Amino acid sequence: QVHLIESGGGLVQAGASLRLSCRANGRSFSSMGWFRQAPGKEREFLAATMWSANTWTPYFSDSVKGRFTLARDNAKNTLYLQMSSLKPEDTGNYYCAASIRIGDLRGPNDYDYWGQGTQVTVSS
Numbered sequence: 001q002v003h004l005i006e007s008g009g010g011l012v013q014a015g016a017s018l019r020l021s022c023r024a025n026g027r028s029f030s031s032m033g034w035f036r037q038a039p040g041k042e043r044e045f046l047a048a049t050m051w052s053a054n055t056w057t058p059y060f061s062d063s064v065k066g067r068f069t070l071a072r073d074n075a076k077n078t079l080y081l082q083m084s085s086l087k088p089e090d091t092g093n094y095y096c097a098a099s100i101r102i103g104d105l106r107g108p109n110d111y112d113y114w115g116q117g118t119q120v121t122v123s124s
Contacts, residue, residue, distance in 0.1 A: 032097065
């Protein structure tokens with residue numbers, strides 16, 4: 001059985017940094033990514049990695065490009081989201097997702113498995 005286990009959320013001030021972790025138990029995936037959902041809003045794509053040309057390639061939404069980075073530890077089957085220069089509008093529940101598909105995957109329906117979510121709150 002597959003589980004995605006997230007950790008690292010919390011309450012920080014604007015401008016701070018935070019790192020989220022997502023460990024996949026049960027199998028490895030071609031694609032893993034992060035989404036965010038704020039109250040009353042739809043789930044928003046943030047960043048993901050895809051397997052291409054024998055390497056992992058990260059890609060980001062415009063809202064976080066330049067502030068968020070990804071790292072992947074294949075030995076631990078873990079994806080990290082490093083967030084810096086956090087803003088109050090980054091507040092939300094952050095979800096890790098995994099897909100058996102390969103490609104540029106930015107929609108929630110592109111993903112097959114989801115973590116339980118971890119809350120990030122950025123105060124002004």
